[in-house]
Amino acid sequence: QKEVEQNSGPLSVPEGAIASLNCTYSDRVSQSFFWYRQYSGKSPELIMSIYSNGDKEDGRFTAQLNKASQYVSLLIRDSQPSDSATYLCATEAGGFKTIFGAGTRLFVKA
């Protein structure tokens, strides 16, 4: 059973702080990794994709991938109350089938 594991949270950080979200996956052959943001009552939307080991930065977001440790993380710098949402980690488990973790709820306190 291929799995994606996330801490469900909630993770609470003050406005302006760095939020760190973590994810582990079980399928060693996964090549593509994604972070989606989901606001309450809405559908998931893509924030970041990462395909090779190391860091990838996009604005306030940085995704980190370590395939040896089967670990993916998302850092949100200068967290804003509007970043409060559930963050879903996802990977492709063989072919095109994308599977998701249960998500981590993030609260950014003003």
Added chain:
Amino acid sequence: GAGVSQTPSNKVTEKGKYVELRCDPISGHTALYWYRQSLGQGPEFLIYFQGTGAADDSGLPNDRFFAVRPEGSVSTLKIQRTERGDSAVYLCASSATNLGSPLHFGNGTRLTVT
């Protein structure tokens, strides 16, 4: 261009009834996915189409669930003899065909079985 469109947005049905949920993907996207999401959980994979064929239907929970995509565009998820446990948000997503393409989700259909 339009995004992924799902209809209806809400569906209330009685236990034992048959329902159909529709998904219209982004134009040009050959890959189409169905997921089911319960409260507090991540999206649960149901089925994936590449063109007209179901490339992976390993997530369908049982034979009451069936999905089609006859012309390689619009897809319909069909649920027979609905049960209260089928209540969830059903999400459709599409992506470009190349490996590693992210998913674009519709707004979902909230199914409630009473």
